[in-house]
Structure formats: structure tokens, C-alpha cells
Amino acid sequence: MGSVSIPLDHVLLLSALLFICGLLGLMMRRNIIFILISLEVMLNSSAVAFVAAGARWGQPDGQIVFMLILAVAAAEVAVGLGLVLQIQRRFKSLDMDDANRMRG
Amino acid sequence: MILVNLILILLVGGVIAWISERQHPNLPRWIALLVILFDLGYLCAVADLSWSQIAVVPNPSDATTWLFHYKAEWIPRFGISFELAMDGLSLLMVVLTLVLGAISVSSSWTDIKQRTGFFEANLLWTLAGVIGVFLALDLFLFFLFWEVMLVPMYLMIAIWGHEGRSYASMKFFIFTQVSGLMMLFAILALVVLNQHSTGVYSFSYFDLLGHNVGGDIAYWLMLGFFIAFFVKLPGFPVHTWLPDAHTQAPTAGSVILAGILLKTGAYGLIRFVVPLFPNEAMAFSPIALALGAVGVIYGAILAFGQDDFKRMVAYSSVSHMGFVLLGVFAWNTLALQGAVMQMIAHGLSTAALFMIAGSLQERLHTRDMSKMGGLWQNMPRMGAVAMFFMLASVGLPGLGNFVAEFMVLIGLFKVAPWVAVVSALVLIVGAIYLLIMMQRAFQGKPNEGLRLSDYGGREMLTMAVMIVGLVWLGLYPQPVLDTAQPVLDSLTRLVVEVSEAASTTDIAGAFP
Amino acid sequence: MLKLLPLIPLFPLVSSIILMVTLGKLPKRMVAILGAGSVGMAALITLLVGLAFMETGQPHHQVLWTWMRVGEFSPDIAFYLDGLTLVMMSVITGVGFLIHLFSTEFMEDDNSFSRYFAYLNMFVFAMLILVMADNLLLLYLGWEGVGACSYLLVGFWYQNPDNGAAARKAFVVTRIGDTAMAVGLFLLFTELGTLDIQPLAEAAKSQWEVGDTLPVVACLLLLGGAVGKSAQLPLHTWLPDAMAGPTPVSALIHAATMVTAGVYLIARTHELFLLAPPAMLAVALVGLITSLMAAFTALNQHDIKRILAYSTISQIGYMFLALGVGAWAAGIFHLVTHAFFKALLFLAAGAVIHCLHHEHNIFKMGGLRTRLPVVFWSFLIGSAALAALPLTSGFFSKDMILLQAYELPGVGPWLWVGGLLGALLTAMYSFRLVFVVFFGETKMEPDKQPGVRMAVPLSLLCVLALVGGFFALPLVPLASAFPVASEHHPSHLIEGISIAVPLIGLAIAYFIFLGGQWKVDGLVNSASGQMLRKFWFSGWAMDWLYDKFWVQPYKSLTHLLRRECMDDIYNTIVKFCQLLYRVFSYTQAGRLRWYATSMVFGMIVVIALLQGVI
Amino acid sequence: MLELVLFYTASTIALVATILALTRANATHALIYLILSLLAVAVIFYIIGAPFAAALEVVIYAGAIMVLFIFVIMMLNLGDKGDRREKQLLKPQIWITPVIFTLVLLVELVLVLSQSAPAEIQGLVTPKQVGLTLFGPYVLAVEIASMLLLAGLVGSYHLGRRYLEEGRENSSRGRS
Numbered sequence A: 001m002g003s004v005s006i007p008l009d010h011v012l013l014l015s016a017l018l019f020i021c022g023l024l025g026l027m028m029r030r031n032i033i034f035i036l037i038s039l040e041v042m043l044n045s046s047a048v049a050f051v052a053a054g055a056r057w058g059q060p061d062g063q064i065v066f067m068l069i070l071a072v073a074a075a076e077v078a079v080g081l082g083l084v085l086q087i088q089r090r091f092k093s094l095d096m097d098d099a100n101r102m103r104g
Numbered sequence B: 001m002i003l004v005n006l007i008l009i010l011l012v013g014g015v016i017a018w019i020s021e022r023q024h025p026n027l028p029r030w031i032a033l034l035v036i037l038f039d040l041g042y043l044c045a046v047a048d049l050s051w052s053q054i055a056v057v058p059n060p061s062d063a064t065t066w067l068f069h070y071k072a073e074w075i076p077r078f079g080i081s082f083e084l085a086m087d088g089l090s091l092l093m094v095v096l097t098l099v100l101g102a103i104s105v106s107s108s109w110t111d112i113k114q115r116t117g118f119f120e121a122n123l124l125w126t127l128a129g130v131i132g133v134f135l136a137l138d139l140f141l142f143f144l145f146w147e148v149m150l151v152p153m154y155l156m157i158a159i160w161g162h163e164g165r166s167y168a169s170m171k172f173f174i175f176t177q178v179s180g181l182m183m184l185f186a187i188l189a190l191v192v193l194n195q196h197s198t199g200v201y202s203f204s205y206f207d208l209l210g211h212n213v214g215g216d217i218a219y220w221l222m223l224g225f226f227i228a229f230f231v232k233l234p235g236f237p238v239h240t241w242l243p244d245a246h247t248q249a250p251t252a253g254s255v256i257l258a259g260i261l262l263k264t265g266a267y268g269l270i271r272f273v274v275p276l277f278p279n280e281a282m283a284f285s286p287i288a289l290a291l292g293a294v295g296v297i298y299g300a301i302l303a304f305g306q307d308d309f310k311r312m313v314a315y316s317s318v319s320h321m322g323f324v325l326l327g328v329f330a331w332n333t334l335a336l337q338g339a340v341m342q343m344i345a346h347g348l349s350t351a352a353l354f355m356i357a358g359s360l361q362e363r364l365h366t367r368d369m370s371k372m373g374g375l376w377q378n379m380p381r382m383g384a385v386a387m388f389f390m391l392a393s394v395g396l397p398g399l400g401n402f403v404a405e406f407m408v409l410i411g412l413f414k415v416a417p418w419v420a421v422v423s424a425l426v427l428i429v430g431a432i433y434l435l436i437m438m439q440r441a442f443q444g445k446p447n448e449g450l451r452l453s454d455y456g457g458r459e460m461l462t463m464a465v466m467i468v469g470l471v472w473l474g475l476y477p478q479p480v481l482d483t484a485q486p487v488l489d490s491l492t493r494l495v496v497e498v499s500e501a502a503s504t505t506d507i508a509g510a511f512p
Numbered sequence C: 001m002l003k004l005l006p007l008i009p010l011f012p013l014v015s016s017i018i019l020m021v022t023l024g025k026l027p028k029r030m031v032a033i034l035g036a037g038s039v040g041m042a043a044l045i046t047l048l049v050g051l052a053f054m055e056t057g058q059p060h061h062q063v064l065w066t067w068m069r070v071g072e073f074s075p076d077i078a079f080y081l082d083g084l085t086l087v088m089m090s091v092i093t094g095v096g097f098l099i100h101l102f103s104t105e106f107m108e109d110d111n112s113f114s115r116y117f118a119y120l121n122m123f124v125f126a127m128l129i130l131v132m133a134d135n136l137l138l139l140y141l142g143w144e145g146v147g148a149c150s151y152l153l154v155g156f157w158y159q160n161p162d163n164g165a166a167a168r169k170a171f172v173v174t175r176i177g178d179t180a181m182a183v184g185l186f187l188l189f190t191e192l193g194t195l196d197i198q199p200l201a202e203a204a205k206s207q208w209e210v211g212d213t214l215p216v217v218a219c220l221l222l223l224g225g226a227v228g229k230s231a232q233l234p235l236h237t238w239l240p241d242a243m244a245g246p247t248p249v250s251a252l253i254h255a256a257t258m259v260t261a262g263v264y265l266i267a268r269t270h271e272l273f274l275l276a277p278p279a280m281l282a283v284a285l286v287g288l289i290t291s292l293m294a295a296f297t298a299l300n301q302h303d304i305k306r307i308l309a310y311s312t313i314s315q316i317g318y319m320f321l322a323l324g325v326g327a328w329a330a331g332i333f334h335l336v337t338h339a340f341f342k343a344l345l346f347l348a349a350g351a352v353i354h355c356l357h358h359e360h361n362i363f364k365m366g367g368l369r370t371r372l373p374v375v376f377w378s379f380l381i382g383s384a385a386l387a388a389l390p391l392t393s394g395f396f397s398k399d400m401i402l403l404q405a406y407e408l409p410g411v412g413p414w415l416w417v418g419g420l421l422g423a424l425l426t427a428m429y430s431f432r433l434v435f436v437v438f439f440g441e442t443k444m445e446p447d448k449q450p451g452v453r454m455a456v457p458l459s460l461l462c463v464l465a466l467v468g469g470f471f472a473l474p475l476v477p478l479a480s481a482f483p484v485a486s487e488h489h490p491s492h493l494i495e496g497i498s499i500a501v502p503l504i505g506l507a508i509a510y511f512i513f514l515g516g517q518w519k520v521d522g523l524v525n526s527a528s529g530q531m532l533r534k535f536w537f538s539g540w541a542m543d544w545l546y547d548k549f550w551v552q553p554y555k556s557l558t559h560l561l562r563r564e565c566m567d568d569i570y571n572t573i574v575k576f577c578q579l580l581y582r583v584f585s586y587t588q589a590g591r592l593r594w595y596a597t598s599m600v601f602g603m604i605v606v607i608a609l610l611q612g613v614i
Numbered sequence D: 001m002l003e004l005v006l007f008y009t010a011s012t013i014a015l016v017a018t019i020l021a022l023t024r025a026n027a028t029h030a031l032i033y034l035i036l037s038l039l040a041v042a043v044i045f046y047i048i049g050a051p052f053a054a055a056l057e058v059v060i061y062a063g064a065i066m067v068l069f070i071f072v073i074m075m076l077n078l079g080d081k082g083d084r085r086e087k088q089l090l091k092p093q094i095w096i097t098p099v100i101f102t103l104v105l106l107v108e109l110v111l112v113l114s115q116s117a118p119a120e121i122q123g124l125v126t127p128k129q130v131g132l133t134l135f136g137p138y139v140l141a142v143e144i145a146s147m148l149l150l151a152g153l154v155g156s157y158h159l160g161r162r163y164l165e166e167g168r169e170n171s172s173r174g175r176s
Helices: A008-028 A031-055 A059-089 B002-020 B027-047 B089-107 B118-137 B139-148 B152-162 B165-199 B206-211 B215-232 B239-250 B251-276 B280-304 B309-330 B335-366 B380-394 B399-416 B417-424 B426-442 B457-475 B478-502 C008-020 C029-055 C083-106 C113-134 C136-154 C161-192 C198-208 C214-231 C240-244 C247-256 C259-267 C270-274 C279-298 C303-323 C327-354 C373-388 C393-407 C412-438 C453-468 C475-481 C492-513 C521-525 C526-539 C541-559 C566-587 C592-610 D002-023 D027-047 D053-077 D085-088 D093-117 D127-133 D139-175
Strands: B068-075 B080-086 C059-067 C076-079
Touching: A008 A031, A008 C592, A008 D002, A008 D027, A008 D093, A031 A059, A031 B118, A031 D002, A031 D027, A031 D053, A059 D053, A059 D127, A059 D139, B002 B027, B002 B068, B002 B118, B027 B089, B027 B118, B027 C279, B068 B139, B068 C373, B080 B089, B080 B118, B080 B139, B080 C029, B089 B118, B089 B251, B089 B335, B089 B457, B089 B478, B118 B139, B118 B152, B118 B251, B139 B152, B139 B165, B139 B206, B152 B165, B165 B206, B165 B215, B165 B239, B206 B251, B215 B251, B215 B280, B239 B251, B239 B309, B251 B280, B251 B309, B251 B335, B251 B478, B280 B309, B280 B417, B280 B478, B280 C521, B280 C541, B309 B335, B309 B399, B309 B417, B309 B426, B335 B380, B335 B399, B335 B457, B335 B478, B335 D027, B380 B399, B380 B457, B380 C136, B399 B417, B399 B457, B399 C136, B399 C161, B417 B426, B417 C161, C008 C113, C008 C393, C029 C083, C029 C113, C059 C412, C076 C113, C076 C136, C083 C113, C083 C247, C083 C259, C083 C453, C113 C136, C113 C247, C113 C259, C136 C161, C136 C198, C136 C214, C136 C240, C136 C247, C161 C198, C161 C214, C161 C240, C161 C279, C161 C526, C198 C270, C214 C259, C214 C270, C214 C279, C240 C247, C240 C303, C240 C492, C247 C303, C247 C327, C259 C270, C259 C303, C259 C327, C259 C541, C270 C279, C279 C303, C279 C526, C303 C327, C303 C393, C327 C393, C327 C453, C373 C393, C373 C412, C373 C453, C393 C412, C393 C492, C412 C492, C453 C592, C475 D002, C592 D093, D027 D053, D027 D139, D053 D127
Parallel strands: none
Antiparallel strands: B068 B080, C059 C076
16 A cells, blocks of 8 residues: 555545535434434544545544544444433434424 | 711611511511611711701812712722712702601501511612612712612512512513613713723712713713613603502502602712713703603603502602603702702602502502592591692692792793793693592592501501601701702802803703 | 781691691580681781781781792792781681681581581681782792692582582692693792792882783783682683582682682782783683673572572672772772672571571572571572672672773773673572572471571671671771772763662562563573573583583593503513514524524535635 | 545445435434445545554444444334334425535535645554554543543433333333
């Protein structure tokens, strides 16, 4: 892998596309599971960007941030799924439009 | 220190009254009454004033010429100090506050049954705040007291009020708070402008007095002060908090509200608005006079339309306090004296009417006049007392209100004859609603089945104090006039000097 | 002796305060002694003071204390005694005492006996202050004081709402006049710098010329006050209703004293009026028109007290006429004689009512001549004086007025003709009353006879009504107070006509109401006759007019405003805030997707800004 | 050259799998696609010279986290209930605004990216480098991450426990 010629732009473009996909999923889906999945996608896409940026300079910082993102994702998923359980119990549905108790 | 003690006695007394409730539920009342009387006694004994002292015309911008003066550093960095001072005008107001305070304690003797300690504490704290307002001459301190007196009053309405208390207390609070905010802006702007020209921050009245801001900004600052006091007065059209607050407040609350709190607005107009911004206030006077005249008539007309006894009295307050506004903005000695007299006379007569309303509510459990009638038969003493205060409110010569209204009108007539003529119409419309009130409550067919207790000794004594006060004011008001005269002289002179210096248009010519 | 002056109002005042403070706990005998006695004492002192005054004839001025002093505004509590004051004081305390005496019997059965005397004494006090006042402000104190007492006494029987309404009407209508007067005081003070009556007159004479506008305005404002208090057009409507009060009250307040306060005011300030000829003419015209209208109305009433009330209005109209033509002394003379005979009439009417189970309708009475002889003679004498039959007191005073009116250049003869017509009507209605009530067949039997405390005042007043005209007493001191009219006797023809007219009236009344020679039923019962009757009965529909154009609009105005339209402004602010709240709370719908979308929108905008796209 | 082909293939797979994952009605299917997408991303990591990241992506992301998802879905026992409403996705008023927004955003991102100078991936970053840096200058971040994970642990335990306890109560209540 010595002669790497992958353009950074393209990796970042991929990251952007993944991010957009996640965002679109976040906005369109009602099911909270899918919302969590979309969040994962978005986190992952940013991770791609970080790793790519780290690789661009040949520095490990990108991967370290990736690991931090991983930690965030893990914690987020743990809490998020706990919430999913609660929402399912309380509203008998995973549809977030039903769980709008917070409307002003 | 005398002035600080005056306030401290009330504050500490409030705490004691609050605590004492644990010993006996009746104790707070006695303590409150004694604290107020002690305060009054303290003022009389320690002050030790002679007429010759009072007769000295104070220089408004020199604190040493005042009767008392106390100053301590507070926040020197911003020129804020704890500065109290008393002249004849504040002396009158403080005495009125304490007398009416004692009366209001008496009026709520049987009215308040729960949490008496906290009630009396709030009452005393309100009085402390009001006295602070009357004495404070550091604008920051003044604003502090201005806000401080609201909170216990708000609590009194919100906790011990009648059925619509939360709406009324909220309305009261919002109206006074918003207007107070405008005053705060005006105070800060005034201080900053003063700093620009002199280089030091100072909130002291004495430092700011000579400072002539000038220009459009001064007009707006004047309006900031004016609105705060005007809402409190209350003037038309920002009077609407008053009928609600008065109606819903407990009797003692109404007495304090009508008797004292409204006077702080009038006091502010005399003490701050005109002296700080003489030219602007005089330029504004046609509008203020028109508002005053409209308020006078409007209050009387609306009072006629009310069924609720207290609401009617509240509107009569709007009407009567309009005279104060007229008196202040006519700004000659006669009208100003009338305004001061009106503050005192209205304090007594309206407080008495509110007490009567309170006693009626206590006995009949309603304030609706359409459900009353013929009560004279059941309660001749109360009827006679009500008749007296009704006639006082109508402005019967020989009683305090007449002297006040007549002096305001005769002073106003020099400045703005037509405004005086329109305001004089209140002699007619005022009579209409007060007579109807008497008819609906006390005259007409009596309800034979009703067994009501007439006024007892405590109530008659309280009323007698006010009756004697009004007759005294009506037949020999000279001591009051003499006390206020030097202050008003100095203030009117101040305005004349300033307007001569600025050579603005003649005041009299502004409103033919 | 003159130093005793302040004692005169003090006696009734102290008595009144004692009665008020004791709240009816005193025994009735005690109350009667206190109530009537205090006025009696006042009358006695008035006599002493009067005698002392006659000796010197110099006006007496006594300052008690400074009422209020602010700059140049410094009215005192001070009394001023001259002939005019003395005459008024004599009438108030003298006639007042007789009426108090009468009341002790008339009101004997009333529960509120003590309250009654408290009010009545207070009234006497206020009235005395009114006439004794040295400045217009103190006069105004008395002026308002008598108004308040009148209000209290008209509504004395408060259980009946009608009485309350009458009392309120009396107070409010007079208050309209009072307000005009107050404005007049403002004007006088602002222009002349004082309210003391004597310096005021001096200042007016030095500052104003005859025919200036200001004196005319000031005098018209004062006239407004006088018109209200004295029940003249257009503020006369309260007086007939005020008859709701006890009859002695009507006699004292609404016949003898208070209603003549307007006459007193104009006489007191006559030096101002002399500077304002148009105002003088207005006074005369108001007086003449009122007297004629009220006389027509009196002819059609059937309530005995209302007839007398309208007659009072009419007679005060005469006094105004006198003042308007400059016959000051004649006006005051008529005031005095009127006080005698009208008090007599009212008291006699009171006695009739007292003895006939509180019946007021004259057509239910009749033939009382033999049943109540004392009352009959009193009434007859009173009516004769009222009708100005020759040699009674009313004859002299009325004759004087008419002759002086005739002599006024210009409109004088016309005023005289009007006055004569009034005199004719006066004779007609007064004898109609006498004939209907005391002659004819008996329709009701009296259940009691007036006792001695009623009979004595009646007889004394009879004497006064008969011979009061011969008294030089009122005229001597008056001469010092007023400019003397030119002594110039008119022709005998004029005097003859003046004498004849009341007799003609008497004859007409006799033929219509007693003899039955003239049948007027046909005329009365015709459609137009009925309408005219109704119109006059209602007092020229003035009440209706005021109700339509003043009372009702005011009521609807208050009804419109009572819900506090100012609050609508603030409620609009509240509504606006609530609207904003609703709009913004819609964005906080609790929908995650909406939040996400709005976040994205925000992102777009932020990035665009950072990139400088926008 | 091979790397380029690999990169573009993996990118395509990652994108397509992500799109498929987000448009599934069934959550389990979606997760499978998502795992596929993550694996593809792991390949990309490897290609751009971050083997350690690639390993972590596979082990933790595709392995642990996704398994967590699947456990929960199995625990909820969803069935077909929720699926029907998801069909509304196809209605334009649901998707039109998000799609427009995201497209705009994409355009903006592309614009941003296009402004930077073209650059290429430098080369391999070994796990040793990563480890040294991680516990060198970034040690504080590690601590923060550990705190975060602890908080996540406590939070999920708290939320999940209440769910389980109430479930037990409900079932015991049902029995009695």
C-alpha cells in the first residue's frame, strides 16, 4: 500500500453522501429504530471524514477521533435503545409522531 | 439614623409579628399595631420638630437644608449610596403612611383568619417599602424600595384576596413592574448622561437635580419616570389594574393600596418628574392635564356603572387621583397644595369607604350592591359613618376633600380654565354615583330577617379617627399647608429658574 | 353684644353633633328640648345681636380663624353682619324655631326622632353659615351644607326608594347649579384675586366697566348656582319631588329658607350684577318665566304639597324678577313675607296631612272648615297672603315688585304685565286649594286635632303673615345695604290694577271651584284641554325632557363603558402574546422529524453564510 | 490501481447498502444492510491506510453495536405492526421537503469540498502510532470517553431495568 493515489476529495465526498443519506433517513422515518440507525450512519460518515483527513497527513489523530466517535456511538446506542424500550412500553408504538408529549 | 430606624423598626417588627404567630394567632395583630404606633411615636418624639424648622425653605439640591439627611456609602464604584432625606412633603407622607397603616391593621382585625403572622408581616414590610420610597433620595435606592413595596403587596392580594385574586394580583404586578422597568431605564440613562458631562457616576438626587440633560432624550427620560408614577397614580388609561386589585385585595390591602401606594405615584411626580425635567414636564403638561381631566370624569362615570361596592370605590379613586395629576401639572403653589391635600384627604376618605366595603363583605359575604339595601335599618352606625364618608367623597365643603379639590381647581383655572371647567363637572357626576351607592347599600327597603352586628367599639374608634381627621383637614388645614409650603415653594422656584434660564415658552400660554 | 355672633350658628351645631353622637339613645323629650331649644336660643341671640346692630347700623365683621392660606388665596372663617344678613338670620332662626316647635309634635311618632332633629339642626347651622359668611367660599360651604341636609331630609324616610330618588334628584340637580357657581368662584378669584365679598365688590368696581364680558360671565355663573338652589328654570324640577320629605322640612327648607338662598346670593353680590346688565335681564326673565310656568302647573296639581311646591317656585320667580329689575329691597322683602306665609301654608298643610292619615290628594279632602278650624284659619290667612289680597303681608311685597318692574325703562311694562298674569294665577290656584280642601262636602274625617305645639306656631305665623307687611323691621337695615331706588310714585291706575288682579283671581276660583256657576268641565274634558292639562300637570314635561336627553343617555353611556373598554387595549396585547405563543408552540410540536428538518434548515443557512453564498 | 477499483467498489457498496438500509420497512433487514455498509466502510479504512480503524469498525461497530440493535429488536418482538405506516414514506408531502433540504445541503457540501486544493491520501498509520498518540497527548480524551461510556452504561441500565421490572410486575399481575 505504499503508492496510494486515492484522492481525498472522493473519500470526503463519500462521507458527505453517507451523511446526507443518514440525514434523509432521520428526517423521513418515523420509527425510532430507524432514527437511531440513521444517527449511526451519520456518525459513521463523520468517522470516515476524520480517518480520511488523518490519513491525508499520515497522522494518527484522525483515528483517535474515530475511536472517540465510536465511544460516543456506543454510549448513544446504549441509552437510545434503553429509551426505545421505554417508549415501546409507554406508547405501545415506536412511532415518534405518537410520542409528542413535549409539544408546547 | 432616625430615618433608617423608621424603616428598620417596621422591617424588624414584621419579622417579630411573623414569628409571634406561633405563640398565639392574635398576637401578630397587637404586635403590628404597636410597632406602627411605636414608629409614629418615635417619629414624633425623636424628630422633635418646631414650626420654625419646618418653615425654612429648603434648597432642593442642598441636602443640609432639609429636615433630616442620612447618607452612607453603598456601592461607591457606581456612585450608589444609601441616602435618605426628609422634608415637609415626605414628613406628611410618612405620617399619613403610618396613620393609615395603623388603621389598616385595625380594619383587618377580624377579617384575616389564617396565617395572621405572615399577613401582618407583609403589611409592615409594605409600609417599610413605602416609607423607603418617601425618604429615599438616591435613585437606585428609590428604585429598590419602589420594587420592594410591590412584593409584599402582591402577596397580600395573592394569598388573602377574594375570588379573582390570582388574576388581579398578576395584573397589578405586571402593570407596576413594566412601568417600573421604564423608570429603571430612565434612571440608568440619566446617570450615564450625567457621567458623560461630569465624569463621575452618581445616583444621588442632589447631584442629578441641577443637571439639565436637554434635548429630545430628556423628554423621553421624563416620560420614563412619568409612566412609572402615572401607572401607580393611576391615570387614565393605565388605571385598569386598580379596580381589579382593589376589588380582590383583602380590606387591609385595599386600604393600603388606595391610601398609601397610590400616593407614591403622586409623590414621585412632585419629587422627581418635574424637578428633574422641568422644561420637558412643562412641555408635556397639556397632555398630562388632558389625561387628568379625562381620568377624573371617566372614573366617575365608570363608578356609576358598577355593582361591586369595592369596584365602585376603586373607580372613585381613579377619579380623585386625577385631581392630583391636575394639581401637579398645573404647577403653581395653589394647585400643588391642593394635590398634597388631596393625597391626604383621599387617603382617609377612600380608606374609610374600603373599610365599610370590607365590613359589609364580612357580614353579608357579598360586595354586590344589588343584593344589599336598607342596611341602615340593621346597622345605623355603619350607615351614618358611610353617609359621612360618602359626603366627604362628594366634596362637601368643610371636609378635607373639598379643600383639596377646590384648591386644585382654582389653581388649575389660572393655568387652563377649560380643563378646570371640565374637571369641575365631576362635582355632578361624582355626586351621582356616590348617592346611588348610598341608596343601593343603605337605603331602600330593609331586609327584616337579616341579623347583622353593627359597628363595635374598635371599628367606631378607627372611623372616628378618620372622621376627625377629615373635619380637621376641612376646617383648619393650615398646619398641613404650612408643612408642605416651604417645599413646594422651593420646587416651584426651581422650575421657574430653569425655565427662565432656558427661556422656553410661557407655561400659561401653552394651554389657553 | 355683636361679639355673640358666632354663638348663633354654634348652638344648632352643638345640638346636632350631640344628637348625632348619641345615635338616638336620648329620650324623645330631651331630643325635642335640645333640637328646638337650640334654635330658640339662636333666635334669641339673633334678636339681641339685631338690637345691638340697629343701634349703630354699621356692618360688623368678625374673623374666627384663617381657613386656609396659600399665597394670596386666604379665605377666613369669618362672619359679616349687615342688614341683609340680619334679615336672613331673623327669618332662619325665627321661622326655624317655630317649625322646630311644630316638628316636635308632628314627628312624635317617628322612630328616628333624634336623627330628624340632628339633620334639621345641622341644616339651620349650614343656612346660618351661608348668610353670615364673609367670603364666597364660606358661603359655598353653607350652600353645599344646606344642599346635603336637604338631601338627608328629603330622603329621611329612606325605606321607600321613591324618597331616595327624590333626595338624589334634589342633590344632583342643585349640584349642577353649584358647579356653575364653583366655576364662577374660580373666575372671580382668578380675575379679582380675592373671594371676600366686600373687597371683591370693590375690586370689581375698580377693575371692570359696566358692560364688560367678564362680569357678565361671572354673574351668569353665579346665577346658575342661584337657579339651582332656588329651583328656577331650567333646574326647578327637583323641588316638587323634594316634597317627599317630612312636611315641616318642606316648610323650612323648601319654602322658607334654603330655596331662597339663590335670592340671597344675588342680593349679596348685587354690586357685581350691577356691572352686568345682561345678567340682570337674564335674572328677571328667568324669574318671570319660571313664575308663570310654575303657576300654570300649580293650577293642575292635586297633591296638596306639590301645589305648594309649585307655588314656591312661582313666588321665588317673583323674587328673581325683583332682583332682575334692581328692586333688591323689594325682592328681599318678598323673601321675608314669603317665608312667613309659605311656612304657614306648609305647616297648615302638614297639620291637614297629619290629621288625615297622611292623605295628600286634595280631591279626597273637603269640608275641613268646621272639622279643623285652627288649620282652616291658618290656611285661609296663608292663602290670602300668597294671593296678595290687600293688607296682607304678601300684598305689600308683591306690589312693590310689580311697581318697580313697571318703572324699569324698556321692557319694564312687559315684565309688569307678566307679573300681573302671575298674580292672577296665584290667586286662582291658592283659593282653588282653599275651596277644595276646606269647603264642600266632607269626604274624610280627621282622626285627631292639632295639639298645642302645632297650634302655637301656626297662630304665630298667622300673625306674621297678616301683619308682616307693616313691619318696618326688614326695611330699615336693608336700606343700608342696597342702593336706594328713586322715589317716584306711579299713577294710581297702575296701583289700582295691581290691587284688583288678585281679587279677580279669587272671584274666578270661587266661580269655578266653589260656586259652580262656571262649568268648565266641557272645556277641560275636550281633547286639547286634556292634553294641555296633562302637559301642565307634568310641569311642562320638563322631567320627561331631562330624562330623555340627559338621564337616559348618561345611563346608556355608563352601561356602555361599565365593562371597562380600556381593558380591551390591554387584552389585545394579551391576545397578541397568546397568538405568538400559539404560533411558536406549533413549532415545538414534539415531532422529532420536524426538529430535525428545522435543524437542517438552520445548517443550510449557517453554511451558506459561512461560505458567503447569501 | 487495484486499490482505486477496490475503493470505488467499496464506496458504491457502502452507499447502496446504506440507502437500502434506510428504506427498509423491516428493522432486521435494515440492520443487515447497515452491517454490510459498515463492512464496506471498514474496507475503505483499510485502503486509505488505517487498518486499526478498519478492525475497530468491524469488531465494535458491525459486531458489537449492531448486535445490540438486533437484540433489542428481538426483545421488542415487533412483527408487522409498524410496517404499514411506513408505507406513507412514499407520499411526496413526506419526503419532498427533506429531500430538497438535503440536496441543497449536499450541493453546499460539495461546493465546500471543491474549494480545497486537491490532495491525496498519504499512507499507512500503524496501530502503534495510534496507541502512542492515544495514551500520549489524548489521554484526557480517553478519560472523558470512559466517563461517557460509564454514563451510557448507567443510563441504559437504569432505563432498561425499569422496563424489565415493570414487565415482570405486569406478568406477575397477570398471573395473579
